[in-house]
Amino acid sequence: MLIDKISITRRRFLAAIGAALTLAACxxxxxxxxxxxxxxxxxxxxxxxxxxxxxxxxxxxxKDYVAPADRIxxxxxxxTLWLEYPLYxxxxxxxxxxxxxxxxxxxxxxxxPFKSVIAGDLKGAMASGExxxxxxxxxxxxxxxxEFAAAVNDWIAKTPDPRFKRTYDTLIYQPMQEVLRYLRAxxxxxxxxxxxxxxxxxxFTERVYGIPPEQVVGTRQKLLYEVxxxxxxxxxxxxxxxxxxxxxxxxxxxVLIGRRPIAAFGNSDGDLAMLQYTTTGGGLRLGMIMHHDDxxxxxxxxxxxxxxxxxxxxxEYRSAGWTLISMKNDWKEVFAPLx
Amino acid sequence: MLIDKISITRRRFLAAIGAALTLAACxxxxxxxxxxxxxxxxxxxxxxxxxxxxxxxxxxxxKDYVAPADRIxxxxxxxTLWLEYPLYxxxxxxxxxxxxxxxxxxxxxxxxPFKSVIAGDLKGAMASGExxxxxxxxxxxxxxxxEFAAAVNDWIAKTPDPRFKRTYDTLIYQPMQEVLRYLRAxxxxxxxxxxxxxxxxxxFTERVYGIPPEQVVGTRQKLLYEVxxxxxxxxxxxxxxxxxxxxxxxxxxxVLIGRRPIAAFGNSDGDLAMLQYTTTGGGLRLGMIMHHDDxxxxxxxxxxxxxxxxxxxxxEYRSAGWTLISMKNDWKEVFAPLx
Numbered sequence: 001m002l003i004d005k006i007s008i009t010r011r012r013f014l015a016a017i018g019a020a021l022t023l024a025a026c027x028x029x030x031x032x033x034x035x036x037x038x039x040x041x042x043x044x045x046x047x048x049x050x051x052x053x054x055x056x057x058x059x060x061x062x063k064d065y066v067a068p069a070d071r072i073x074x075x076x077x078x079x080t081l082w083l084e085y086p087l088y089x090x091x092x093x094x095x096x097x098x099x100x101x102x103x104x105x106x107x108x109x110x111x112x113p114f115k116s117v118i119a120g121d122l123k124g125a126m127a128s129g130e131x132x133x134x135x136x137x138x139x140x141x142x143x144x145x146x147e148f149a150a151a152v153n154d155w156i157a158k159t160p161d162p163r164f165k166r167t168y169d170t171l172i173y174q175p176m177q178e179v180l181r182y183l184r185a186x187x188x189x190x191x192x193x194x195x196x197x198x199x200x201x202x203x204f205t206e207r208v209y210g211i212p213p214e215q216v217v218g219t220r221q222k223l224l225y226e227v228x229x230x231x232x233x234x235x236x237x238x239x240x241x242x243x244x245x246x247x248x249x250x251x252x253x254x255v256l257i258g259r260r261p262i263a264a265f266g267n268s269d270g271d272l273a274m275l276q277y278t279t280t281g282g283g284l285r286l287g288m289i290m291h292h293d294d295x296x297x298x299x300x301x302x303x304x305x306x307x308x309x310x311x312x313x314x315x316e317y318r319s320a321g322w323t324l325i326s327m328k329n330d331w332k333e334v335f336a337p338l339x
Numbered sequence: 340m341l342i343d344k345i346s347i348t349r350r351r352f353l354a355a356i357g358a359a360l361t362l363a364a365c366x367x368x369x370x371x372x373x374x375x376x377x378x379x380x381x382x383x384x385x386x387x388x389x390x391x392x393x394x395x396x397x398x399x400x401x402k403d404y405v406a407p408a409d410r411i412x413x414x415x416x417x418x419t420l421w422l423e424y425p426l427y428x429x430x431x432x433x434x435x436x437x438x439x440x441x442x443x444x445x446x447x448x449x450x451x452p453f454k455s456v457i458a459g460d461l462k463g464a465m466a467s468g469e470x471x472x473x474x475x476x477x478x479x480x481x482x483x484x485x486e487f488a489a490a491v492n493d494w495i496a497k498t499p500d501p502r503f504k505r506t507y508d509t510l511i512y513q514p515m516q517e518v519l520r521y522l523r524a525x526x527x528x529x530x531x532x533x534x535x536x537x538x539x540x541x542x543f544t545e546r547v548y549g550i551p552p553e554q555v556v557g558t559r560q561k562l563l564y565e566v567x568x569x570x571x572x573x574x575x576x577x578x579x580x581x582x583x584x585x586x587x588x589x590x591x592x593x594v595l596i597g598r599r600p601i602a603a604f605g606n607s608d609g610d611l612a613m614l615q616y617t618t619t620g621g622g623l624r625l626g627m628i629m630h631h632d633d634x635x636x637x638x639x640x641x642x643x644x645x646x647x648x649x650x651x652x653x654x655e656y657r658s659a660g661w662t663l664i665s666m667k668n669d670w671k672e673v674f675a676p677l678x
Contacts, residue, residue, distance in 0.1 A: 019594030069551060097428075145593065198414055202597045212408060213597030214553075223593055225586040225612055232616035234593050247564040254484065254573050256595055257543045273564055277571035 287322035416533035628659035
């Protein structure tokens with residue numbers, strides 16, 4: 001059909017087309033009603049809760065409408081966005097980095113917990129407890145932020161998980177990737193708030209999750225500003241400045257964002273303060289807890305696990321008004337397809 | 340002219356109109372060439388430097404092109420975006436807040452520096468030095484972040500400056516408001532990095548500068564997560580966690596943004612590390628220093644001032660490749676018009 005069959009004035013025509021095209025191109029529009037925004041989720045209370053919440057806060061005129069600037073969603077990383085079991089990925093990185101740095105540190109050969117790590121005895125290294133792991137972390141995570149980011153990116157590109165035979169940046173949960181994209185398509189900004197180090201995560205979160213560095217909250221080492229070769233740089237110091245776990249998560253969120261989130265996703269007791277802070281803000285709020293109950297496709301662990309322990313959360317999620325996500329029942333797929 | 344005079348197919352027509360309208364509506368386009376984006380600036384090296392820089396980094400195909408995600412500009416606040424002389428606005432707030440809280444603290448009546456503040460003897464209070472001012476600040480800045488934000492907003496709405504007879508949120512520099520808007524219109528994100536407290540600035544920066552809370556870097560007090568009346572809240576503690584001045588400014592920027600800025604505006608020696616960090620990143624960078632040399636319309640101060648001291652910066656700005664802004668010569672207007 002030729003346009004010359006339509007008898008409207010040019011101005012009116014342009015205005016109508018312009019409005020329609022501008023809306024389509026600019027506005028954070030939800031997917032067309034027919035399309036499922038969360039195709040890897042089985043129908044059930046978890047999926048329904050997420051979809052109902054997003055519609056309620058992003059539909060103009062809704063009694064629960066929230067302005068886009070306040071549509072902040074926070075996600076734990078380990079065990080919520082990617083694999084954490086049987087050992088946090090950052091701890092694996094730290095062990096490998098200690099081995100790589102060992103030739104420059106002959107004093108480590110006879111000193112625990114370094115000695116065990118160098119010998120490949122991870123059980124022995126873990127026996128040093130939290131204090132030992134912290135000592136290893138501070139020895140492994142040093143140099144300028146730029147140098148350290150390069151070391152992280154190099155490691156993550158070439159280190160596969162022993163069971164899944166894939167690098168860790170591909171062991172990300174497809175259903176959660178869909179949630180991230182669905183929220184962003186509806187005007188949300190998606191933040192990570194993780195116990196992991198911010199300098200460990202920022203090098204890859206944009207590529208892997210579409211989450212830029214300024215939206216990553218994590219545990220922080222002290223930084224010192226220095227001038228090296230006539231360039232101003234930030235040097236990582238062997239001192240923890242902020243532990244972004246438990247009650248530290250709301251604090252880390254306030255430092256970076258200065259707003260209370262309206263949606264939070266976690267999977268362990270370390271996420272409960274973040275969920276509580278998010279969902280006690282008044283108005284409609286979303287709190288979701290992932291339950292790792294899928295021993296076949298991933299792992300099953302909760303109350304007695306030293307990694308990603310979910311105990312108090314399993315007792316209290318109902319009374320807090322949060323919804324449990326069962327990996328086994330709610331997810332059609334677990335990991336994102338390899339590209 | 341009616342549209343039916345044009346003999347093109349509907350699809351082609353729609354595509355052409357759509358592209359044009361979408362570009363016009365969505366893209367961060369610079370102002371039309373004829374319009375001056377900085378009308379309150381006199382022609383001169385400072386204005387030219389800003390305009391040339393913005394064009395170079397935001398024009399596709401330019402050898403200095405920078406992707407929008409990396410177009411980060413940082414601004415000092417006191418003396419760069421608003422009045423700081425003869426006393427930082429936050430210090431005025433702290434003094435007034437101490438007076439307001441005094442009835443609840445009978446122990447302050449005989450104790451310096453509180454005693455002087457309560458008596459309205461600002462000279463006596465300032466004689467207590469940095470340590471005394473810090474003591475006052477930590478006593479004045481307490482409670483939950485929400486309660487404190489309300490106190491700041493209440494104070495700033497009703498407290499006029501003695502000389503200019505206007506509230507401090509209106510004693511903002513019109514030429515810098517134009518720079519903020521010009522940068523944002525060209526795809527930049529504008530951040531504050533100030534020695535002021537982040538919890539003091541965030542309540543009004545969006546309304547006053549168009550800068551949202553997540554883009555405000557400042558000095559931080561320790562925060563503690565608590566549950567009060569069944570609501571999770573953050574309580575300000577009497578302990579400074581980060582001093583966002585001097586070498587602390589690049590550190591504060593890294594904590595919030597995780598990217599090196601490409602443009603920085605400051606006015607005192609406390610901003611030099613931020614300018615150095617910004618402009619030694621490689622590629623085209625912008626470093627601007629404001630010189631308060633206008634005793635008639637504002638104040639003239641630099642090397643020997645205890646407020647906003649600019650000494651080393653005056654000696655070194657040329658060799659560092661930064662450009663000086665003369666308030667007297669470069670600005671047609673100083674303060675933004677009252678709305």
